[in-house]
Amino acid sequence: xxxxxxxxxxxxxxxxxxxxxxxxxxxxxxTERKISLEVEKVKETTTVAMDFGRITVDDDLVLYLxxxxxxxxxxxxxxxxxxxxLGFVVIVDSSRPETFREARFILDTFRAYAPTxxxxxxxxxxxxxxxxxxxxxxxxxxxxxxxxxPCVAGDKEKVKGVLLELLNSILQEIESGGKS
Amino acid sequence: MALQGNLRDFSVTKLLxxxxxxxxxxxxxxxxxxxxxxxxxxxxxxxxxxxxxxxGRLISVLRYNQQLTEEQAQSLQQRPEAANDKELGLxxxxxxxxxxxxxxxxxxxxxxxxxxxxxxxxxxxxQFYVGILPPDDRITVRIDLENLIMEGARRMREFEQLQEEIxxxxxxxxxxxxxxxxxxxxxxxxxxxxxxxYISPKNTMRQIARANRLSEIDLRRIVYGxxxxxxxxxxxxxxxxxxxAFAKIQPMPKTAEQAGLIRRLAERIRSL
Numbered sequence: 342x343x344x345x346x347x348x349x350x351x352x353x354x355x356x357x358x359x360x361x362x363x364x365x366x367x368x369x370x371x372t373e374r375k376i377s378l379e380v381e382k383v384k385e386t387t388t389v390a391m392d393f394g395r396i397t398v399d400d401d402l403v404l405y406l407x408x409x410x411x412x413x414x415x416x417x418x419x420x421x422x423x424x425x426x427l428g429f430v431v432i433v434d435s436s437r438p439e440t441f442r443e444a445r446f447i448l449d450t451f452r453a454y455a456p457t458x459x460x461x462x463x464x465x466x467x468x469x470x471x472x473x474x475x476x477x478x479x480x481x482x483x484x485x486x487x488x489x490x491p492c493v494a495g496d497k498e499k500v501k502g503v504l505l506e507l508l509n510s511i512l513q514e515i516e517s518g519g520k521s
Numbered sequence: 522m523a524l525q526g527n528l529r530d531f532s533v534t535k536l537l538x539x540x541x542x543x544x545x546x547x548x549x550x551x552x553x554x555x556x557x558x559x560x561x562x563x564x565x566x567x568x569x570x571x572x573x574x575x576x577g578r579l580i581s582v583l584r585y586n587q588q589l590t591e592e593q594a595q596s597l598q599q600r601p602e603a604a605n606d607k608e609l610g611l612x613x614x615x616x617x618x619x620x621x622x623x624x625x626x627x628x629x630x631x632x633x634x635x636x637x638x639x640x641x642x643x644x645x646x647x648q649f650y651v652g653i654l655p656p657d658d659r660i661t662v663r664i665d666l667e668n669l670i671m672e673g674a675r676r677m678r679e680f681e682q683l684q685e686e687i688x689x690x691x692x693x694x695x696x697x698x699x700x701x702x703x704x705x706x707x708x709x710x711x712x713x714x715x716x717x718x719y720i721s722p723k724n725t726m727r728q729i730a731r732a733n734r735l736s737e738i739d740l741r742r743i744v745y746g747x748x749x750x751x752x753x754x755x756x757x758x759x760x761x762x763x764x765x766a767f768a769k770i771q772p773m774p775k776t777a778e779q780a781g782l783i784r785r786l787a788e789r790i791r792s793l
Contacts, residue, residue: 345782364793398789402782427783438526470523479539480531501790508787515780 343402347507348422349392350409350447351432352440356464356494357408358392360432363500365394365406419447423454428511430503432494433481435463435471441480448481458510462492462503524649528553533639534673536647541565541666548653553645558635561655567669568654568661570635579606579624579660585634586627588619605658628662633669640673641680641738683741686748687755690727690737694720694744694753716743720753 349357392408407422423429429451433444444461451459461483463474472480478489488506493499524539528551536549544565551558559577561569571577580597583589589597602608613619655661709717712735719729730740747753 343782345786364790366793396786396789396793398785402785404786404789436523439530441530470525472524472526475543476524476539479542480535497793501793504790505787508783508790512780512783512787515783 342400344405345402345427346405346407346425347504348407348409348426348429348451349432350419350429350451351462351464352434352443352447354437355432355434355440355444356492357432359494360430360462360464360492360500360503361392361394361406361408363495363497364396364504366397367395419450420454423451426455426457428458428460428507430507431459431461432464432492433461433477434465435474435477436465436468438472438480441477445481458507458514459487460503460507460510461487461489462494463489464492464494466491467493467496524651526647528642528645528647531647532677533636533642534670534677536649537636537666537670537673540649541670545649545651546654547649547651548655549647549649551639551642551645551647553642558639560632560636560639561653561661563654563661563663565666567632567636567664567666569659570632572635572638577655577659579609579628582627582631583619583624585631588623588627606660607658610660624660625662628660629664632662632664636669637672637676640676641736643680643737680738680741683738683745686745687726687741690730690740691725693722693725693756694729694747695722695756696720697751697754712739713743713747716740717747717752722756726755 349360351357392406394406394408396404396406398404407426409419409422431444431448431451434440448459448461461477461481463471463477465471466474474489474491481489483489488510490503490506491499492503533551539545540549540562542565546563546565548559548561551560556573558572559570560567569577580589580594580603584591584594597603597609600609600612602612610619610621610624613624614621712733715733716729716735719732724732726740726744729735730737733740735743744753744755748755
């Protein structure tokens, strides 16, 4: 049995857990705790170690999705989770520009850990305050070659689209001999 | 889609860069701590702007550039042409009071100064209204944002350097007690004297700025100058912890076999 993994990362409350829940075939193993810091109480619970989802391809191959904790004080987990990943998804809450700088920092940090392919998921595109994908690209200073995909983490089809884009990026890199 | 947010997260320089790159047309409004400003863009070029409610109209622009006296401005306000900036501009040109070039230069200077002022705003909320442009009776120009952004970036660098030197405006200043300080030979400007007059362990720099109606960057610039001249010192804060360092790991090797694996994964995800 071969297992491969992808990492789903992004700032606090960007939608990582919802993203994995939408696509995982098992109940997501989530290590959420009640939020203790007043400033982070925009939601009731948050991921403190990792989320863990699974997609079985066949008898020989299983894909694991690991969601990183969004709060910066748990960033010691990032490097551990990034080891051996095929690629990663950076989830950005398109409606909260105050998190864009952190998203860029997380992206750069993961690229430093492992320069594997990645895509950016412009999440929460279903709400009116969301920045457009084009504006988000500029705000995050994304290279034109980086794929930035509109996303709604609770929508399975959108999540599938993001993962397929990431797989395409990985495939392109393999076929170009790691030069892309 | 909304383009809105807070300047703390997305600076004016970044906003203008975005508008420039995306060639946006519309009006950007920024509500700062004490005032409102709006800038209008057509295809990524700055065409119009105003500060507060009264700014932006031709009379106030010419007043701002001291091309009209207060009496002349009030007199022109009474004329029916004053309601329409284009008609007013023609009136001034036909009366040989101003040339078209002088009017356009005044508008350019007003907009440049407005944008440079906005670059120093670090607090405020912004919203971009797509497709909303100034009324037809206003005189618009076309200013390329590239140079403005470069100048803005330079000013932001200066602002950031000043922020590094003077990180906390909630600290007080004190006069240096160095015996070699030659205070008698220093020439201070009026604004510097005003700041100096408030220096006391009881007054924070923020309070001094407020009392003198100075912006944060102006206050920092003056304090920095006074520090360089050896006139004043800051009561220093506690040291900040250094940022964490990150280790690197080697990239995962890619093989041709992986291509088949990736295709299998993609096929499975499509089927979900």
